[in-house]
Amino acid sequence: MNAFDRNRVNVHGDAVTVDGASFLCEPLGDGRVRITGPEGARVAWATAEGRRVFVTLDGRDYVFDTGGGSSARRASAHEAASGEVTMPMPGLVISVAVAEGQAVKRGDPLLVVEAMKMEHTLRAPRDGVVRRLAAKNGERVDAGAVLLDVTES
Amino acid sequence: MNAFDRNRVNVHGDAVTVDGASFLCEPLGDGRVRITGPEGARVAWATAEGRRVFVTLDGRDYVFDTGGGSSARRASAHEAASGEVTMPMPGLVISVAVAEGQAVKRGDPLLVVEAMKMEHTLRAPRDGVVRRLAAKNGERVDAGAVLLDVTES
Amino acid sequence: MFRKVLVANRGEIACRVIGTLREHGIGSVAVYSDADAGAVHARRADEAVRIGPAEPRASYLNIEAIVEAARASGAEAIHPGYGFLSENAAFAEAVEKAGLVFIGPTPGQSRGFGDKRLAREAARKAGVPIVPGYEARSEVADRQLATEAGRLGYPVVLKAALGGGGKGMTVVTSDSDLIASAPSARRVALGAFGDGSLYLEKLVEHPRHVEVQLVGNGRGDAVHFFERECSLQRRHQKVLEETRSPGASEKTRLAMAEAAVALARAVQYRGAGTVEFLLAPDEKFYFLEVNTRLQVEHPVTELLTGHDLVWWQLVVAAETTLVTEQSAVQARGHAVEVRVYAEDPASDFLPQAGRLARVVWPRLPFVRVDAGVESGSDVPLHYDPILAKIAAWGPDRETAWARLAAALDETVVHGVVTNIDFLRALTRDPELVAGRFDTTTLESGVIDRYRERAGEPAPAVALAAAAVAEPARAAGGAPAPTRAAADPFATIGNWGRS
Amino acid sequence: MFRKVLVANRGEIACRVIGTLREHGIGSVAVYSDADAGAVHARRADEAVRIGPAEPRASYLNIEAIVEAARASGAEAIHPGYGFLSENAAFAEAVEKAGLVFIGPTPGQSRGFGDKRLAREAARKAGVPIVPGYEARSEVADRQLATEAGRLGYPVVLKAALGGGGKGMTVVTSDSDLIASAPSARRVALGAFGDGSLYLEKLVEHPRHVEVQLVGNGRGDAVHFFERECSLQRRHQKVLEETRSPGASEKTRLAMAEAAVALARAVQYRGAGTVEFLLAPDEKFYFLEVNTRLQVEHPVTELLTGHDLVWWQLVVAAETTLVTEQSAVQARGHAVEVRVYAEDPASDFLPQAGRLARVVWPRLPFVRVDAGVESGSDVPLHYDPILAKIAAWGPDRETAWARLAAALDETVVHGVVTNIDFLRALTRDPELVAGRFDTTTLESGVIDRYRERAGEPAPAVALAAAAVAEPARAAGGAPAPTRAAADPFATIGNWGRS
Numbered sequence A, B: 001m002n003a004f005d006r007n008r009v010n011v012h013g014d015a016v017t018v019d020g021a022s023f024l025c026e027p028l029g030d031g032r033v034r035i036t037g038p039e040g041a042r043v044a045w046a047t048a049e050g051r052r053v054f055v056t057l058d059g060r061d062y063v064f065d066t067g068g069g070s071s072a073r074r075a076s077a078h079e080a081a082s083g084e085v086t087m088p089m090p091g092l093v094i095s096v097a098v099a100e101g102q103a104v105k106r107g108d109p110l111l112v113v114e115a116m117k118m119e120h121t122l123r124a125p126r127d128g129v130v131r132r133l134a135a136k137n138g139e140r141v142d143a144g145a146v147l148l149d150v151t152e153s
Numbered sequence C, D: 001m002f003r004k005v006l007v008a009n010r011g012e013i014a015c016r017v018i019g020t021l022r023e024h025g026i027g028s029v030a031v032y033s034d035a036d037a038g039a040v041h042a043r044r045a046d047e048a049v050r051i052g053p054a055e056p057r058a059s060y061l062n063i064e065a066i067v068e069a070a071r072a073s074g075a076e077a078i079h080p081g082y083g084f085l086s087e088n089a090a091f092a093e094a095v096e097k098a099g100l101v102f103i104g105p106t107p108g109q110s111r112g113f114g115d116k117r118l119a120r121e122a123a124r125k126a127g128v129p130i131v132p133g134y135e136a137r138s139e140v141a142d143r144q145l146a147t148e149a150g151r152l153g154y155p156v157v158l159k160a161a162l163g164g165g166g167k168g169m170t171v172v173t174s175d176s177d178l179i180a181s182a183p184s185a186r187r188v189a190l191g192a193f194g195d196g197s198l199y200l201e202k203l204v205e206h207p208r209h210v211e212v213q214l215v216g217n218g219r220g221d222a223v224h225f226f227e228r229e230c231s232l233q234r235r236h237q238k239v240l241e242e243t244r245s246p247g248a249s250e251k252t253r254l255a256m257a258e259a260a261v262a263l264a265r266a267v268q269y270r271g272a273g274t275v276e277f278l279l280a281p282d283e284k285f286y287f288l289e290v291n292t293r294l295q296v297e298h299p300v301t302e303l304l305t306g307h308d309l310v311w312w313q314l315v316v317a318a319e320t321t322l323v324t325e326q327s328a329v330q331a332r333g334h335a336v337e338v339r340v341y342a343e344d345p346a347s348d349f350l351p352q353a354g355r356l357a358r359v360v361w362p363r364l365p366f367v368r369v370d371a372g373v374e375s376g377s378d379v380p381l382h383y384d385p386i387l388a389k390i391a392a393w394g395p396d397r398e399t400a401w402a403r404l405a406a407a408l409d410e411t412v413v414h415g416v417v418t419n420i421d422f423l424r425a426l427t428r429d430p431e432l433v434a435g436r437f438d439t440t441t442l443e444s445g446v447i448d449r450y451r452e453r454a455g456e457p458a459p460a461v462a463l464a465a466a467a468v469a470e471p472a473r474a475a476g477g478a479p480a481p482t483r484a485a486a487d488p489f490a491t492i493g494n495w496g497r498s
Helices: C011-023 C040-044 C063-073 C089-097 C107-114 C116-125 C142-152 C175-193 C250-266 C298-305 C309-319 C397-409 C420-428 C446-454 C460-467 D011-023 D040-044 D063-073 D089-097 D107-114 D116-125 D142-152 D175-193 D250-266 D298-305 D309-319 D397-409 D420-427 D446-454 D460-467
Strands: A009-012 A015-018 A021-029 A032-037 A040-049 A052-057 A060-065 A084-086 A091-096 A109-115 A118-123 A128-131 A146-151 B009-012 B015-018 B021-029 B032-037 B040-049 B052-057 B060-065 B084-086 B091-096 B109-115 B118-123 B128-131 B146-151 C004-007 C027-033 C047-052 C077-079 C133-136 C156-160 C170-172 C198-202 C208-217 C222-234 C237-243 C270-279 C285-291 C334-341 C358-360 C367-371 C386-394 C412-414 C489-491 D004-007 D027-033 D047-052 D077-079 D133-136 D156-160 D170-172 D198-202 D208-217 D222-234 D237-243 D270-279 D285-291 D334-341 D358-360 D367-371 D386-394 D412-414 D489-491
Touching (some): A015 D460, A040 D412, A040 D460, A109 A146, B009 C460, B015 C460, B032 C460, B040 C358, B040 C412, B060 C420, B109 B146, C011 C027, C027 C040, C116 C285, C142 C175, C170 C175, C222 C250, C237 C420, C298 C367, C298 C386, C334 C397, C334 C420, C367 C397, C386 C397, C397 C420, D004 D011, D004 D063, D011 D027, D011 D040, D011 D309, D011 D386, D027 D063, D063 D077, D089 D107, D133 D142, D170 D175, D208 D309, D222 D250, D222 D298, D250 D285, D334 D397
Parallel strands (some): D004 D027
Antiparallel strands (some): A091 A109, A128 A146, B032 B040, B109 B118, B128 B146, C222 C237, C334 C386, C367 C386, D133 D198, D208 D270, D222 D237, D334 D386, D358 D412
16 A cells, blocks of 8 residues: 555656556646546646655645655655556557566666657666566557566565 | 926935935835835835836825836826926036026936946936026036926926 | 536636635536636636637627536536626526536526516515506506606606616606606617516615625525625726615614515525615615626625525525525624726726736735736736625724725735725725715715825835836746846936826 | 834734734834844835844844834834743833833733742632642641642642643652652752742643633723633644634633633733633633733634734723723634644654745635745744644634635645644544544544554655646746656656655
8 A cells, every 4th residue: 555655657748647547737837737637637736846846635735755865765664565567658668678587676677668759768666576577579558558567576 | 296207216226216305125025125215114016017117005006107108108198297307316417418598308318427436317307498507517416406407498 | 415516607706616616525617718718717626618719708608618518527517606697597597408507596587587577576576665666558648657757756767667777767857857758768668678668766866775695495485694785886886895784774774684585585586696775865775676696795795694605505506405594694793895806997997908917915814805816817808807806804894994994905916907096095985984875975076086186196105116116927937027227327217107 | 002013023923913003004113033034024014123143042032132123113112922022021121111112911910920829829819710739848748748639639730839831740649659759849849940849739631721812901901802722732732723612611611701801800911811721521620821922823712703802902002991892892603723834744743944935825715814924935943833824714613614624725835844734634533523622632643543644645646746746936036947857758756755
């Protein structure tokens, strides 16, 4: 249940994918964003300030740390969670750099995909072993499809 | 009593002189200005928008037209008023371009003065005749001193 | 209760309705025209649907587009706000036909109260006093008219039997006057309404305009929320409203409220509505008309009673029931409101349009602001130029008025000329503060007194402030921090006060 | 009335006092430390005077600098706000010595109510119930202490006779417990107060903290403004206050108010003050202490009664008279308030400092916001981290709480972590909404429940919003419109929720 600190977030223009779920994020000015997703539309407030991002949504506040060293990651105790790597947008798998059962370190390149005429490298969300490798070179894949899983070794 | 559309306003940094009265205008951000003058201090709101300036002060709104052709001067019916030309800041009279009794058009150069190491040309506030010419070349003059008057011919 | 509601309006009233929807966890759908793509109401709602070009007919009056927006967004009900389609029976019918709920009266009630003759008849039947009058079919002889006029007592108002207030009315003071005016009045009536019938009505001189807020459950029960004093008008446009009314005794005020409730009960009125009365100096009151919508000035009633009238509307619409009973609606103290318009008091209140470079609303205890714009908002030319309503509450009338005056002093709207400076003068006008006014007062002196004040020269300190003015930071854009006088030593010269 | 008043405080309370001064046309002078040069309160006042460096001791506690600022600016009176010098008798004396008016009680009253023993004695004399207790000089034998404790009935609180609430208190439950604790308590008392005298007091279990607001005219008359329920505290710090109190019958509440007024009359109390009581589950109440200042939580009382307490303070200070009489102070409905702090509920409510990139306060009917910051404001480390108070009024308690919850949902403070998310949870906690709580409730479950909720994973939609977040436009500076993910096709990766 601690997937919150292991989310894969992909942005393409106003389209954002979080763990395979797609959202349309329409900026309304002054920090307001209208987000349309599977559960309908609502307006959020979001502010990037230094390395933190503040979000107010549906009567809840969220503060995200966008990185910069684990020492500052206040949620680090919760790290672990899902190692699934999914397709951020509909597109093509260009190359697969790992094999089933291969041990990887967090941040290692796993595959290169192409979508909207741009190539993108997907990296290991954590240390572990590659399992359920479903991606194949040259394959066309829908957004959200699981490409592989990095499980605890 | 219609001097409001014939005010001479001089600005030097945060110091502003209006018809000889001096004000300290301290910008407070977001359009707020603290104005300290002969009658004490108060906070005004001022916004320049295009050629108009909006001021809210002591429970009154003022809209000033900063120029751009008399056709757009809604207060033009009130034009007339004082033709006095006063010294904007303490300084030196460099040269006097007109003589007593000389007819001038609005905008004609009248004198050149120097203050705070900068030269400045004072122009006729309206059509008329130069009267009460008190300015002399090379004379040191206090702020607010009347240099001459342009009276209706 | 509904899960999602579409608000078929714009500006401050759309924002205000969305606020109540939010408070109760109900999804909100805004609609907007091309002129309002960046408007506050469209950004505040959960969803926003474009309904057409700027012209009202193509957007906010476009029944088909609005019903389709509701259907497409999954809204279950439509709140019409005020103005636009709020009293349009055909709209209510179209909404119901689409299987949605119209938050307002039945189409029959909209239509019935829209017809002045039917409305008068309903009031008469419910025992509500109406101005003594006589309806004369077009074939009635002028002599007969004069007899009836004499019975009513001159001065008498002569108007089309099917007409409302204002249009084509003539005041006649004698038999000969009447006989001279009747033929032309008959022609006007025939031309405007296809019916030459005339209506003679006794003229109520120096009346106040007092109205009673009520909500009916559509099944014969109704609750009132006391009266509102709306006499301060310019060209039949209300400018300042307050409750309670300073112009009537408690006995009269409650009699008006009871009359209004009796009418609502008699017609099984559904939703929020207002019964308007003329109140004569002798405290006799007469039925004027029924507004079958939430009114612009409803906030003063909310401040007085503590009840949220939009919530009452939603509960009636969703559950055909009233939020609570009459005894739970108590008046406390006094509330007063002004309407902030983009209009120039110095140019005969000409509507203004443009970009609001800077907007700062007051934030004071006991002050409520219902606003539809913020810094950077555009004021389009196409719509009513209302920007906001500012209201104040106090334990007594004097305190409420003083708080409103203070709130207006703290209100800053720059970039477009507004009536705020005029409103400030109103809230400090000794006659108005004393409560001594009727529907003619504003136009018979107050405005002239204001013009005089506004014509005074600006004090030097205002010019000093102007001299250091900077453009407001553009919303989202780059700031342009150039002073009006960028030259550190500049004679700005001869500014006109516009 | 005064023509000019200096406000010897900062933040929201300084802004709030300036608001009332403005409303009544009284000139305002703010004071500020170097850390507050750009603070809202210093920009809102007519004049602003620097009084020293950031450290409170050198600025807001600097009596000499503040009195000099008043003298130099021509202010006739000083309003101390709350905290800082507001209950400092030496300050009040210095103000009076400078020929200025201190807006608050006499120095003697500040001093008298600051001394717990004198305060207890004054209450006893005025017939106000005090917790049964026994004062033992340091030479009294432990045996004697035990006898007295037995008479009071265990459990008993053992504390320094000169101490206030909290510090050095021990709860003892038996003779042996008492005899074991007495020597150390005596040492602590001697060390802290230079007097080893002890005070035994019966422990009131599961008390509520209820206080009565009053204003005295300094000549023996006083008016109360009903009670406030302040039981929801964290480490003796109030978090949410409401009026009326849901924890007592009307009879008890009025008895408390009468007791408070009796005390104020007995000492000829001058100005605004609050008498705090412990309220036992059996509805017996006991005097706790008197706060000789305007309190943080005064807005709920203002919403309840419609009276402006700062105006009452000014009128007493200027004219030694009360604004009106007791019968004109009526309670209507219910009001509830929360305090917005820059503190991190996830890190044991650690105070936070920094720049508030974005601040959006709610604007809803019946909601009042007292704020001391806006977008771009700095939150300095040196002072109490209160940012604002958000209060809501309703015709009944349930409505007021629901409106407050809705207002908090509309509140946006970004850039510094705040307790707003925690406050939202409070206003929706079923036990609190039901009114079932005492002074121990917040720390014995509510906070834990919140921590659990806050530990839940952020929903995907929140991350989506975060992914497109942009920096707020800097106040006055250039905007930096770079998204968190500037690359139009970017995997943002693994964000931690901080």
